[in-house]
Amino acid sequence: MAQIETFYGVMRRQGITRRSLLKYSSLTAAALGLGPTFAPKIAHAMETKPRTPVVWLHGLECTCCSESFIRSAHPLVKDVVLSMISLDYDDTLMAAAGHQAEAALEHTLEKYKGEYILAVEGNPPLNEDGMFCIVGGKPFLDQLKRAAKDAKAVIAWGSCASWGCVQAARPNPTQAVPIHKVITDKPIIKVPGCPPIAEVMTGVITYMLTFGKIPELDRQGRPKMFYGQRIHDKCYRRPHFDAGQFVEHWDDENARKGYCLYKVGCKGPTTYNACSTVRWNEGTSFPIQAGHGCIGCSEDGFWDKGSFYDRLTNIKQFGIEQNADEIGTAVAGGVGAAIAAHAAVSVIKRVTSTSNKEHGEQES
Amino acid sequence: MSALSQLLQQYYSEADERMSDLPFYNALLSVEMAAWHCLDADLEAGVLITPWCLNLLWRPADPDSLPEKGSECVLTLASGEYSGVVAEAEGLGRFASASLLSDTSSLASQEQARLLAHEIADLLFLPSLSAASEEVPENPARRAMFRRMMGAGQ
Numbered sequence: 001m002a003q004i005e006t007f008y009g010v011m012r013r014q015g016i017t018r019r020s021l022l023k024y025s026s027l028t029a030a031a032l033g034l035g036p037t038f039a040p041k042i043a044h045a046m047e048t049k050p051r052t053p054v055v056w057l058h059g060l061e062c063t064c065c066s067e068s069f070i071r072s073a074h075p076l077v078k079d080v081v082l083s084m085i086s087l088d089y090d091d092t093l094m095a096a097a098g099h100q101a102e103a104a105l106e107h108t109l110e111k112y113k114g115e116y117i118l119a120v121e122g123n124p125p126l127n128e129d130g131m132f133c134i135v136g137g138k139p140f141l142d143q144l145k146r147a148a149k150d151a152k153a154v155i156a157w158g159s160c161a162s163w164g165c166v167q168a169a170r171p172n173p174t175q176a177v178p179i180h181k182v183i184t185d186k187p188i189i190k191v192p193g194c195p196p197i198a199e200v201m202t203g204v205i206t207y208m209l210t211f212g213k214i215p216e217l218d219r220q221g222r223p224k225m226f227y228g229q230r231i232h233d234k235c236y237r238r239p240h241f242d243a244g245q246f247v248e249h250w251d252d253e254n255a256r257k258g259y260c261l262y263k264v265g266c267k268g269p270t271t272y273n274a275c276s277t278v279r280w281n282e283g284t285s286f287p288i289q290a291g292h293g294c295i296g297c298s299e300d301g302f303w304d305k306g307s308f309y310d311r312l313t314n315i316k317q318f319g320i321e322q323n324a325d326e327i328g329t330a331v332a333g334g335v336g337a338a339i340a341a342h343a344a345v346s347v348i349k350r351v352t353s354t355s356n357k358e359h360g361e362q363e364s
Numbered sequence: 365m366s367a368l369s370q371l372l373q374q375y376y377s378e379a380d381e382r383m384s385d386l387p388f389y390n391a392l393l394s395v396e397m398a399a400w401h402c403l404d405a406d407l408e409a410g411v412l413i414t415p416w417c418l419n420l421l422w423r424p425a426d427p428d429s430l431p432e433k434g435s436e437c438v439l440t441l442a443s444g445e446y447s448g449v450v451a452e453a454e455g456l457g458r459f460a461s462a463s464l465l466s467d468t469s470s471l472a473s474q475e476q477a478r479l480l481a482h483e484i485a486d487l488l489f490l491p492s493l494s495a496a497s498e499e500v501p502e503n504p505a506r507r508a509m510f511r512r513m514m515g516a517g518q
Contacts, residue, residue, distance in 0.1 A: 233463045236434040239451030242417055242461060243375065244382030258434065262386075269388070269466065313387055344483035351420060351462040353438050353445035 007046040007209065021046065028210075031203040031278070033225045045210045052209050053116040055108055055147055056090035059140045060133050060167045060176050061122025065158040066092045068195035071281075072202045091135070102136040109147060117208060118151035120144065120161045124182055125174035132174040141182065148183040153214055155189045156180070157201065159297060162192040162221075169303035180221070189214050190221040192273075194297035199278050200226045220300075222272065229350065231268035231294050234276040237261065255291070265309035266293030273298040368408055369400040372421060375453050376414050388416040390468040398478050399485035403492050409439065411464070411481040411488075413474070418465035418481065420446060420488070427458040442491035 005013075011021060025043040029036060058066075070093070089105040096104050108116065122140075125132040130139030148154060156179050159165040167176040180188050191204055204223055207215045215223040232238065240246070241260040248254060248263055262269065268276070271294050275286040287294055293309075296302040365373075377395045384391075393415040400410035409422035422439050424430065430437055433452040437460050438445050448462030464484060471477045 230466060233466055234447075234449070236436075236449055238449055238463060239433075239461050242379070242414070242419060242463075243451070243453065244379030246382075341483050341487075343480055344487050347418070347464045347480070347484055348444075348446075348487055351446045351448065351464060353447040 005051050006049060007051050008048075010051055011046075028203065028206050031199045032207055032215075042206075042210050049210070049212065052152075052212070053108060053112045054119055054205065054209075055105065055116050055151075056093070056119040056121065057140070057144060057147055058091055058135070059120065059122030059124050059144065059160070059179075060174070061158065061160045063092055063121070064195040065121045065160075065201070066090075068198045069157075069201045070198075072198040105143075105147070109150060113150045115152055116150075117153050117155060117205075118147050119155040119157055119205070120179050121157040122160045123164060123167065123176050123178055125167070125176045127173065127175035132176075144179065144182060148179075148186060151186060153189065153208065154179070154183055154186050155191060155204065155208075156221075157191055158196055159192045159194045159302070162190040163300040163302075165194060166303050169301075187214055188221055189217065189223060192222065192227075192298040192300075196298070197226075197274055197278050197280060200274055218272075226274045226278070227272045227298070229272065229274075229277075231271045231273055231276045231288070233350065235260075235268055235288060236276065237288060261288060261291075261293040263311050264293055265295075265307065265311055267296030267299070267302070267308075267312060268294040270312060271296040271299050365397065365400055366402060366408060368423060369397045369410055371456055372410075372412065372459065373397045375456060376412060380415070383414075383416050386416065388467070390415045390471060393468060393471060393474055393477055396474065396478070398481035399489075401485070401489050401493065403441070403489060409441075409489065411485045413477045413481055414468075416468060417463060418468060418477065418484075420448065420462040420464055420484070421459060422448070423459040430458045430460060433458065441488060442495045443488050446488070 008018075008021060016024075022039070022043055025039040025046070026036065028042055029039040032038070056066075089101065089108055091101060094101060094104070122133075124130060124139075124141040124144050126141065130141030133140040135143050156162045160167065160176075161179045164172075164176055164178045167174060168178070180190075189204060189208070191201060193200070200223075203226065204215060207223075207225075215225055218224050218227060232241070235241075237258060237260045240258070241262060245257075245259040246254060246263040247259050247261050250264060260266070266288065268288060275294065276288065279286045279289070295308045296305070299305075373395060380395055383389050393413060395415070396413045398411050398413050400408065402408050406425045407422065409420070412419045412421050420439070430450045433450050435450045436447055437450050438447050439460065439462070446462055448460045450458055451461050452458045465471075468477070471480070
């Protein structure tokens, strides 16, 4: 492997003190849903491990993922994480342009062959041999395949790279596809959302860079630590749902009382994301708190699932992954104390406070 | 069953009709406070079964000690810390609720739901109940005397 600096070396060079590093480690531990005892482990890893280069490619997309990423809530997070990322190539954030930029990409891919993480924002169109998205005079499809070939791992930023998103919605004239349709021989960490939450993006990338491994994923390839629960499960309006109190029409009396938005189209019951816990804009709010239902932007094919304002009539329609709720099946499969006891443990993990989680424990 | 648990069960029973035509509703289940404990003088908690969810509910003796409706709150027990959301109902005031199950469709009977609820309640509450019983000193006056001698409580 090429000789590269440690994270800490890079941070020191940028004027980040050890005190700030420790603060960052605590913030990251919290963002990752790990217990506070995990912070020293993060700090130690960052002080001693070599920096892993990240190459960030852009296909068919709107750059909302980049916009989200560079607006991480805490300035320190943004500074530290950006210092971790090799800006040798990111056509939105890098200083270079034109041939110089393309040369930088090739140089990075060669120098860190097999060691870099490939982060992909957007997706490739397959129609007309990829001609609907050209980067540096060549189809993005070719650039993606080239960069993926020697990548250690691949991150799919946002719903475009993860599922296809709006450009893959029917009738999909460019035949845009999620990146897993093109990259089939590498682990892909999907971080869906339109865009994903900034702290989720920095949390995922920090975990990978710090610990040198991918976080635990669900069956759809999403990090369980952020996508392990439905928005509905931790929604601040949930008590109104449980009590059968719903907004029936926009701006009715129930809307003013802050009742549940399910009947006006909220997709929170079928959407796996961290919006109701991490929230947006420094944890200030999220769509439901602003009075609009969740549109399910982190779920596969959400553009083709009907109006944002139609209520869900089939709660399986978004292809809910059975994870925590599998316990119900376990109980139904055989009524026995042992099975119920096992199921009960799974259920309790869902409500266990983050600050109380064991060392390194993640959502299950 | 305490008066509070009965009031809570009544509150959710009243929601049953409003929920019955929604896809979340499992007609094989009914509203039932499957477990309820007075954990100490300051706290009551239990596990509620409804046809649309399984919830952990709790309320301190002073409901106003909970933050305002919609806020996150944490229940601290001997078995761990559990996060939920503050609810508020007319006639009940504030209480806290945490979703244990959002999808009850795989529960095939009330008996199965009850079995699960009891297992959850045992895991959550038994350590607190055991600790409370162990904390009763054989001779409180003697313990208080030693505490004074050691300067505790000053």
